[in-house]
Amino acid sequence: MITLILFCLLPSSFSQTKNQRYFEVIALQIFNTKDIVPKNLSEKQKITITLAYEEGEIPILVICNKQPQINDMISYETIQKENCISDINAYDQKFQNQSISLIKNQKSQAFQKNFNIYQFQSSNMFVGAYSKLQSTYSIFVYIQSLYNCAKECQNGGSCFYGLCECIEGTFGDDCSISGLNIKDQLKLSPDKLYYLSLYSAGSTFQRILSNQIPLRQQCYAEIPFIDQGSLLITNVLQLTYDKIQYCKNMTETLQEEIKIKQNAYIIFKVYSQFDVNILLNNNDNDSLQRIMMMIFIPLCVILFFFLICCCVKFYRQKLEQAQIHKKIEQTEAGNYVNQYMPTIKFSQVKDIIQEDINEKDVYCSICLEQFDRQNDVKVTYCKHIYHSQCLSMWLFKIKICPLCRAPLDEKTLTSLMHQRSQTLIDQISSKSSANNKLKITSLNSLSSLNGPINQNAFQHLNYQRSLVLVEQ
Structure with missing residues (x-):
């Protein structure tokens, strides 16, 4: 049934398709790609390889220049070491489908990592999937237009030139991952994704937490993998001016290449067992704004009432003088x-x-x-x-x-x-x-x-x- 549905959803622009189902398999499985002819691929087409999970352990889809020498591909470090690529966000988030697209033109590393669209390397590429325990899944390969998105854009995202343009607070190549704005939080919860939009942040950023916790903190344009990157154990979330500017520059470079709007984010992922409170918001911009609001609003209220009182007093004096003048004129x-x-x-x-x-x-x-x-x-x-x-x-x-x-x-x-x-x-x-x-x-x-x-x-x-x- 899943196979039939995916076939119905395939774009009309592809010329060749192939699929294979794996039933209760274990370890690394090979998908034969000999029937897909890469040399016929035009610059306006791309090869999309999709893994559709059915039951058992969720496998990970991998594409390599050659067959890996080891039979354990479960970690992202191993995948990189073997010079392979994967839809790591979809695997980490346990999504049902994982997709990777291959194109003929050269693209930057930032482009490839953010959108799972990689340059086609060789006709002898290795395509497969790995699961540590028994798993049932299917792998589909088809050729489609370069301007079609490999996945349906989620959470209000829109497809432009084959890429999903996400709204603020959504991430991933299909906008399927949602985060919370850390500026609005009073506490951080386990396994939640938080983000800081740098275009609306100040020149520095700092949050003091009630306890030390393990967390990840990274520039999304540089490392778009939600559960990857260096793990810190700290009670301080701190961004210097240089870090913020570096991430903005990375995002602007990526935006110039893809021609769609991109927001500059620093993302945070918390891995604590319990909630942790934010004790101090020491962002210079936030603090200045809050101090200004604390001073400005009461001052405006006081000045407003003072102005009203002055106007009333002035009006009464004028009215009294007018009445006196009128009386004087009447008896003059x-x-x-x-x-x-x-x-x-x-x-x-x-x-x-x-x-x-x-x-x-x-x-x-x-x-x-x-x-x-x-x-x-x-x-x-x-x-x-x-x-x-x-x-x-x-x-x-x-x-x-x-x-x-x-x-x-x-x-x-x-x-x-x-x-x-x-x-x-x-x-x-x-x-x-x-x-x-x-x-x-x-x-x-x-x-x-x-x-x-x-x-x-x-x-x-x-x-x-x-x-x-x-x-x-």
Whole structure:
């Protein structure tokens, strides 16, 4: 039944096929290849040799330049020593089918090892299989197009130009082997395959384990055999910058030859009896990213809330000022402040009472900004100058002069005006134009005003001063 199924799946492009079944055999078995004529093989064809396991011990398919001198081919070291090739990943993973393809063109060693596609050497090549115990299997040989994959691509892989292009985390010539990203792990489990994608890793890599364990660590482009390579006993997984760059260069060289996308991997295989915990992730890139995330995220949250609070506070202040301005504007028409202290330009004030303006009077004592000639200002009977809007807002809350605390309530201003039709600035202007007819009596300084006098005495003092300022 298996033979029939494999025959049905054979590509239509081959010209010759041969198969042989081995029933409960032991040791090295020879497959006769005389009926396959390699000299007729074109550059766009390949010979594919497949072993289909049925029952018993899983055998290993081997192809050699000549028949091996020993009858024990179970180890990868022996296969290499005898100058033979095999589908070692499929054998180690105990897959049902093992396949090797032979082509006419020369390919690099990296190409051959990664995809089980080797250069055809001789018509006298040896094809066989070895099993230490009884095994039943079949061997098929057929010629197919160079652009057909010898195996069906697994785990989402795609066939391009006769090769399987695997997605991240899958390995083997048919993408049938799956691994786990070691950057996402908190512990390592026995007989599990882990990988590190170098294009997303930092310049170095290190993991500290809770116990020493036996493991394999290798560049996949250089040694694509999952259960082969040097075995280490250590509690540190460490990759230097040079090792990472070397593996990247190996992968890029392979990718240029095969013309399909390849990811650069360091693979790890654990052979411990129990799970081992990862105590420290000391990858410089990971650590930096985690530290940055630990600092950046809380900082962003704090800054966000601070910004929200500032916006709310600013909005409330603006709203409050707008409400005050609105109230002032609503009452401005009948406001006694505008009646006795109308708004004029600062340039006019300078022309009218220039001799009474000193250096301090060029600044508004409320907002502390310097006056501009076109600024709208108000002048109090105590001859202090303020921005019109600043003084209106000030008097809306408190009815005294900001500088000398002279009373500026309606009753005081009304009592000062002997002609209600005249404003303070009119009276000051008329008296200033009289060529020194108005004589200003000096008053006590602010320090004396802030002395130990009660409020009634203070208001009386300012009242007396106001009478002097407006008196003929």
